[in-house]
Amino acid sequence: MKYFLTGLVFGLIFSGSAIAQQHSEQNHSKYVWPKDSLVKQKLNQWQDIKFGLLMHWGTYSQWGVVESWSLCPEDEGWCVRRGPYANDWFGYKKAYENLQTTFNPTRFNPERWAAAAKTAGMKYMIFTTKHHDGFCMFDSKQTDYKITGAKSPFASNPRSNVTKEILGAFRSEGFMVGTYFSKPDWNVDSYWWPYFPPKDRNVSYDPKKYPDMWKKYQDFTYNQIQELMTGYGKVDILWLDGGWVRPASTIDSTVSWQRTIPYSQDVDMGRIAGMGRQNQPGLLVVDRTVSGEFENYVTPEQQIPDHYMPIPWETCLTMGDSWSYIPKENFKPARKLVQTLVDIVAKNGNLLLNIAPGPDGEWHEEAYTRLKEIGDWMQINGESVYGTKPLAPYRQNQWAFTSKGKTAYASYLATETETMLPALVTLPIAPAQPKATLMILGTKQALKWKKTGTGIEVSIPEKLRQQLAGKPVWVFKIA
Structure with a gap:
């Protein structure tokens, strides 16, 4: 997550944090309606169900820090490093990556999450299979940096492939399910090549100058997404984050954060989407902030458009203050969350509400309370939301x-x-x-x-x- 706000006027949902100042938005006159009849059908289905759950979860939950971003060597509030390695980036990265050896979420119970989300009236779910740090919450064969890897104490658990377990639990409750996947990967050498230490969030070398290295990264990305599209049952949505990984031709110089992208970082979305839809007919592809045929709906982050928009869109919003787990969370009142959903639906959008599991594999109990309170309202008033x-x-x-x-x-x-x-x-x-x-x-x-x-x-x-x-x-x- 995290993009700079541009474009249309938006209403702040969440103030007082760096996260509120970021957001994915672009010129919606560039929106391209899908031509594939199965994709159109699924997009209509998705627009009818209105309310979904997003979960950010990874090894970073153990430190209670912003997901992945403390690895990024940028002078931004959400990239601040803390702790004994704060002044040594290389030492910090090593300590961060060593979190895989202690990540052991033994209270993991996705059926409880799915039941609570269903009670709230949610009807689709997106799970972070891999964030920018590159740690895979699925059994990827492309890397050992994963929850099922040899260094992970949870690997011996029969439910260690948590992506498979989560998708299965929600699917069995009738949810549409989606896989969040980060296009940048800060762990793999073909993106942050150690020969050129990273200066920022972008690839650390010029892909034009080192085409073989970039081809290696393209194939790595394709292969990981192929794993998700072939080994995890029916998947409805491929939700791609990290919008700076994009072809140079799509960079919008009127958008401040896009002006800082130094290289064309083309992962060949045509190839990825084609493979995805071959394995998952009708798959919705959400290449966030990259306008065009591979952004089937747009995703304002932590913000709501101030008016009706005629294209498919979804506000992704945290239930508390943070995308990732923090020990003491400040959850929004149920009244605010219900009103946010009603506001969004009236403007033609969906609400994707984020809850972050902790290092033990469980949510804050207060999150369950909020979902129950939302569900109490939805049970009576849902007909004014769904299919409208x-x-x-x-x-x-x-x-x-x-x-x-x-x-x-x-x-x-x-x-x-x-x-x-x-x-x-x-x-x-x-x-x-x-x-x-x-x-x-x-x-x-x-x-x-x-x-x-x-x-x-x-x-x-x-x-x-x-x-x-x-x-x-x-x-x-x-x-």
Whole structure:
């Protein structure tokens, strides 16, 4: 993760951290709709399910540090090194890579995660099979730097191939599943060639000058993704991170972080996507920030567009403050998370919510509580989310609008101080039918309404106001 904010105006979800200042965005006029009918079909399915889970997990969870980035020799807040090796990059890298010898997540239980995510109303899942540090959370045959490797104490566990176990657990609960994969790999010599120590996140040599070395890296990347596309059952999404690994022709000089990319780093996405879809027909490919045919949907990070967007998109957002595990996490309230989902869906997006497992293989218990609270709301109001289309005016003040066929949903997002609906509510949209029935989800009582200007006035009986007290969002159904 981590890109600089550019392009459209976005609303900050998460402030006070370096992560909030980064994000993947580009000129969406360059979006290319897929031509493959199976890909289109899967994209439509994905757009209908709205709500997913992302998990960042690796050896870095033992130190409670930002995933991978402390290895990166850049002077940025999210790359800060701490501990006894902080002033010695080579010593730090060696100590970081030695974490594989102590990573032993014996409480690993992906069935518990899948059940909790299902309870919350999530319907797809993306797992970090490999982050930028190169440590594989799957049984790759291309490297020994992996959770199933000889140096890993967890290798003897019958569930050591955690990617396979996680995908299987979620698939069995009916989820669409996806593999996060980092295009850069800071552990392998064909990317950070030791002959030229790295200066930053990019490849440490010029691929044009050393084409054989770069070909070796292309093949390494292809082979690892091929493993994921052939040995792990049905995969719906290939979610690729590390957008600086891209052909020079795709670098957008108007984007500040892309201007710093020194070399063309073309991993041959056509070859990768072709292989992926040969093995996984209809596979969605998400080559983040690289506009074109291999970015089937766009992924604003830690931010939400301030308006409706007509292309497929997904906000990836942390439930707490960090993508990776930290011992004391600051989880967002369920009210905020529900309202975030409602806001995103009204603007034509999906929400991918990140929870980070710890070094023992378990989530913070508070994460389970949040998912249960979200699920309590979704169980009653999910029909205003799943399979809906945004309805103009999309978002207006405290209102968010969606529709399904001839049914409209007007969602009222409570302020922090609002615990009850007002006795008289003005909806800024009017029913298409003069005799339309209007009710609030979670109740069976038809409400009285009258047209006023461009909208309608609705009277809420006191008994209903009391019954619905304390909800994060109240949904009016107009049919």
